[in-house]
Amino acid sequence: MSFENARSIVPQHNLSGEGVKRGAIDPSLPQNDSPEQRAQRREQINATSTVYQWTTDIPTLPGVPLATQVPADDQPSIEWWFKVLEVGIAILENVAAVRLHPIFSGLSQAAKDIISDALTEAEEIKARVEALREKHRVDEAGPGLESSIEQAVAGSDIEALKGHDSALRDIVTVIIDVLKAEEKADTRSIEAYRDLYQTLPTPGIAYTFQDDDQFARLRVAGPNPMLLCGVDRIPDNFPVTAAQYAAVIDGDNLADALADGRVFLCDYKDLEVLVAGVWKGHAKYVYQPMALFAVPPGGSSIKPVAIQCGQDASQYPVMTPSVSSSEKWGWEMAKFVVQVADCNYHELFVHLAGTHLVSEAIAVATRRNLANVHPLWSLLVPHFEGTLFINNLAVETLINKGGPIDDFFGGTIESSQLAAVQARLRFDFYKKMTPVDFAERNVADPAKLPDYAYRDDALLVWSAIHDWAEQYINIYYADDDAVTGDSELALWAASIASEGHIVGFKPITSRAQLVDVCTMIIFTASAQHAAVNFPQRTVMTFAPAVTGAGWTAAPTEQTGHNKAEWIDYMPPMSLGLLQLSSLELLGSVYYRPLGDYCTNRFPYESWFQDPAIIGDEGPLARFQAGLRAVESRIVARNQHRMHPYVYLQPSQIPTSTNI
CATH class of the missing domain: 1.20.245.10 (Lipoxygenase-1; Domain 5)
Structure with missing residues (x-):
């Protein structure tokens, strides 16, 4: 313009x-205002x-x-609350179905009572939400456009938010109460994790996550596409050899790939700030791995080349993709890390x-x-x-x-x-x-x-x-x-x-x-x-x-592992x-x-x-x-x-x- x-x-x-x-009808810059208007601006800013x-x-x-x-103007709208509460109730319904599944058959009577009470409360929340939604439908169907009606509805909006706030916090509390009631239920298997989706759709990744291409794809199209970096040299503390690279990326060599700008690294060294915690007496582990990827000559997508499960090369060896029975599960562990x-x-x-x-x-x-x-x-x-x-x-x-x-x-x-x-x-x-x-x-x-x-x-x-x-x-x-x-x-x-x-x-x-x-x-x-x-x-x-x-703990060798050891890494x-x-x-x-x-x-x-x-x-x-x-x-x-x-x-x- x-x-x-x-x-x-x-x-x-x-x-x-x-x-x-709402936005102003006639927005202006302060230098274009009269002295009186500038004083009004300052008064309004001071009040805000x-x-x-x-x-x-x-x-x-x-x-x-x-x-x-959180000032009143920053409270969410009624429609936002309805969306959130509908999702929350759907989650509780899934939890209710899961707790009937055999994987949770080891619960004590006390734990079952907690779940039963929590789910009863959830049904009351659901009824409260439906009543609020019906009230809102009636409000929307009314005249609604005349100033007095608008003001009345806006007032009821703000009052209803207080109930919605409580409802959402109740749902979060109920979910946590239900899940903390579990005492035994620890028969882990991939099928058991899939069975946690009883009334919710199982995501596709539940069937593809072990695929190496899927693992690589997550670096460029997953939750965290922000860490992958192109590199022109391999870090000194990640001693991937030319032979290891050539064995993974057929028809390529490491020097050419680096020179062409086709090599990429995810380095999690910044996670050194994390201190491993404990859950119910069980040790948890945090890791700082390094993962190397490359685009093959003439290719378009990155492929996983190597993983080192920690920053210290003397403690953690370089692991590479493998389908051999002796190395397969070590590679799966490295990807999990x-x-x-x-x-x-x-x-x-x-x-x-x-x-x-x-x-x-x-x-x-x-x-x-x-x-x-x-x-x-x-x-x-x-x-x-x-x-x-x-x-x-x-x-x-x-x-x-x-x-x-x-x-x-x-x-x-x-x-x-x-x-x-x-x-x-x-x-x-x-x-x-x-x-x-x-x-x-x-x-x-x-x-x-x-x-x-x-x-x-x-x-x-x-x-x-x-x-x-x-x-x-x-x-x-x-x-x-x-x-x-x-x-x-x-x-x-x-x-x-x-x-x-x-x-x-x-x-x-x-x-x-x-x-x-x-x-x-x-x-x-x-x-x-x-x-x-x-x-x-x-x-x-x-x-x-x-x-x-x-x-x-992160594996310190690639060979000699089995599927059961891999499952042990999971929560x-x-x-x-x-x-x-x-x-x-x-x-x-x-x-x-x-x-x-x-x-x-x-x-x-x-x-x-x-x-x-x-x-x-x-x-x-x-x-x-x-x-x-x-x-x-x-x-x-x-x-x-x-x-x-x-x-x-x-x-x-x-x-x-x-x-």
Whole structure:
């Protein structure tokens, strides 16, 4: 858009302070306001800042800047609650069916009584939810559009949320109570883990996880596609030989592969922060393996080449793929060790630290520094919907002492929390921008790594968001001087860097830089979170494929193992069910797709009100059209992929980190 089309007139906005639920009708920059309006802006920001305050003293995440409370505007909508509670009840129904299965036949009467009481309570929760849903249906069917009716419904919305909050916490508590009631039920087998899906669909990975190609595919299209790095030399502490490489990648040699840029490494050395924990008197194990992959000459997909189950080459030998009876199960153990490490890296570094906690810092800084008539306020706030709430719930029920992470992850809860804290405080905003990240990890070139679904689809979504941010920003900022003259923007950037502890965040001095920053914020809250959240259901609920702890020490040789020893690495059945239930909940709630900007209170009106944004030919319409085009391209790509990658289809990307 040309400079002449940028908005620089003095607006006639109404700045009311509290209770703003939609984007401004006439957004403006502070330098374009009258002195009186600037005073109103400052008064509104000061008032909002009393509600949105920082703390670094949350015991479960010490040192991480978080909100001290979840304000009313950040409570989820009724429709979000219905989606979450429906998933939760479906999980409880599966748990009820599983507890009747022979694998749990060893329960004591006391344990059975706990389960029976918990499931009775679950039925009461279900009835309460259905009553709330029916009330909401009646509200929706009413007149609903007149101001007085809207206000009445909005009021009932907020009151009902209190009941929903209690219901969800009750469901989480019931699930944990049911699973902690298990005492014996520890006859582990792959078939037994599959039997944990009684009323829920069994994911496909339950039948393919032992395949070496599937193992490799998870590095580029699984829950954690963020660690794989291209290398031009083998690390000194990972002595893979040319002979070992040639034996695995037929018709290739290691020197040529390295020179061509076809060799890739996943190194889990950062997991050294984890301290192995104990569960009910049983030792758990955490690992820091190294895994090498390569694209064969003329090939497209990476193949696993070698695994070392720890950082010390003198203790852990290099293991390679093998089908021989003497080496097969040692290789399976090595892959399991990698999967345990990857689960920890994914949940603590990539998922929790890299999406949830980063978005919360920016959400709080936005509320504290931008007036609700600032154009960036309108652009960004929808991408924070539900984030403060879901993070608060996670702190209280997932990563707390005695929570699921404490149980089925290998590290002590304190060391797992510390890992997330360190990862969050090291998160480098500009280096993590999607195109920069690919370049930093040497995985940007499709000629060297053709099959990298996450990269290829992420770049499409990034580009669509970038176009939207650019068109939007050019309406309100005439030139770079308008950016440097924006006092609220300067305070916002400084707050993110200092109070928010976001590494690398710096003063914004140009429109191009501001576009990149907004693209990164939106992408992180929406697409990046979707890419690392939703594989939790399709990949991570099945414990033999991915889990958070090993239950025996990493193997120190490849030969002489058997299937029973491999099974011993897997979690007790009750923890397998806890993992399934927890990740089924987190990976099943799709609420409000990217590009659908509405308020989070019934009747869910359009968020944007500025005619310059919402016109038929305006930036919002173009963004939505761009997302439809991306959807079509990914769907077409998936028709040619051996294994479709669906996590970055825009229809499958929620607007915000709300689960």
